[in-house]
Amino acid sequence: MIARLGRQLFGSVISVFALLGFLFVPLGERTGLEHAKAILATPEASRAGKGLLTQLEAVKRHFFSPPSKPETTPSKHLQREVADSGR
Secondary structure, three states: OHHHHHHHHHHHHHHHHHHHHHHHOEEOOEEHHHHHHHHHOOHHHHHHHHHHHHHHHHHHHHHHOOOOOOOOOOOHHHHHHHHHHOO
16 A cells, blocks of 8 residues: 555656646747647647537537437337237
8 A cells, every 4th residue: 555655656746847847948949838839829729629629519419418309200110009909
């Protein structure tokens, strides 16, 4: 149990250092965060984001919309049962 806690603590410390490096260590003239912001500000990234939102809205409508009303005409199975009962 202590070994697992130690591994989690070690992983957390490494993650904090990686985040600090991304935020504050320059890669050329900019930090990793500044590079990411510049990339996301391009028109291509904007179009990709809009396309992703369109797809997510379609998935949301497909899975989370209320079910459609059932048909008012009886099914073929029910029609067959009624026909068979009259014989």
